[in-house]
Amino acid sequence: MTIDIVTIFPDFFKPFVETSMIRKAREHGYVTIHLRDLRDYTKDRHRKVDDTPYGGGAGMVLTFQPLYDAIKALKGENSKVILLTPQGRLFDQRRATELSELEHIILISGHYEGFDARIEDYVDLELSIGNFVLTGGEIPAMALADAIIRLVPGVLHEESAATDSLQQGLLKYPQYTKPASYLGHDVPDVLLSGNHGLIDAWRKRKSVERTLEKRPDLLKDYVFDDPIVSLIEEVKKSCK
Ligand SMILES: C[S@@+](CC[C@H](N)C(=O)[O-])C[C@H]1O[C@@H](n2cnc3c(N)ncnc32)[C@H](O)[C@@H]1O
Numbered sequence: 602m603t604i605d606i607v608t609i610f611p612d613f614f615k616p617f618v619e620t621s622m623i624r625k626a627r628e629h630g631y632v633t634i635h636l637r638d639l640r641d642y643t644k645d646r647h648r649k650v651d652d653t654p655y656g657g658g659a660g661m662v663l664t665f666q667p668l669y670d671a672i673k674a675l676k677g678e679n680s681k682v683i684l685l686t687p688q689g690r691l692f693d694q695r696r697a698t699e700l701s702e703l704e705h706i707i708l709i710s711g712h713y714e715g716f717d718a719r720i721e722d723y724v725d726l727e728l729s730i731g732n733f734v735l736t737g738g739e740i741p742a743m744a745l746a747d748a749i750i751r752l753v754p755g756v757l758h759e760e761s762a763a764t765d766s767l768q769q770g771l772l773k774y775p776q777y778t779k780p781a782s783y784l785g786h787d788v789p790d791v792l793l794s795g796n797h798g799l800i801d802a803w804r805k806r807k808s809v810e811r812t813l814e815k816r817p818d819l820l821k822d823y824v825f826d827d828p829i830v831s832l833i834e835e836v837k838k839s840c841k
Pocket residue numbers: 685686687688709710711712713714715716728729730731732733734735736737738739741
């Protein structure tokens with residue numbers, strides 16, 4: 602997969618692309634990330650990429666020409682152009698999974714008061730990372746890139762991505778590590794039992810319970826399949 606990030610602050614991304622999982626994914630060839638300075642596409646001799654809004658109002662707006670030229674230069678047959686904007690559809694794990702299967706993504710970060718609206722005709726998708734307004738699209742671009750890249754096959758241990766919260770529509774079960782007991786805080790016995798059938802069933806039950814407790818809104822879209830329900834029943838019986 603290739604990700605082009607168009608921004609007026611390419612330096613913002615340097616630690617991001619050079620740290621942890623993203624660095625490894627790049628080094629192992631799972632992803633190529635190009636940081637594209639929007640100013641490299643402007644025809645303005647002072648490298649200006651913003652101007653005042655027609656009709657008046659506060660702040661500056663990113664001009665159409667460099668955005669249009671950047672898309673024209675970067676877009677290929679299999680590219681998806683994504684505009685980061687608080688006006689977009691909410692980005693979520695389902696969208697991350699869908700995007701992780703693509704060959705080429707172009708992420709366009711805004712700044713100031715946003716974009717000249719004419720650019721909207723040249724993008725495939727507008728995405729928001731939440732119902733709040735950030736100063737620029739750099740953090741949203743990193744959030745998207747990170748969520749997408751970790752789902753590219755091979756980047757993570759397959760099981761790790763598959764059992765993450767939200768990936769299957771539920772929150773992940775609680776996890777514990779050593780020591781098994783500290784100041785009277787004990788790890789649930791079932792996890793020390795060595796019985797993997799029982800552990801799986803306990804984890805599935807905890808996933809459902811956690812989701813019900815913390816994010817009941819997720820359950821309205823969740824399809825309870827028979828195996829899960831029967832596993833819960835199994836665990837209930839074993840707990841009696
Ligand atoms: C200060 S915001 C501009 C907001 C714009 N005036 C509006 O009301 O829609 C500057 C840039 O930050 C990015 N941005 C801010 N909040 C965002 C969010 N929740 N999701 C995605 N991008 C966001 C966008 O790229 C946006 O163009």
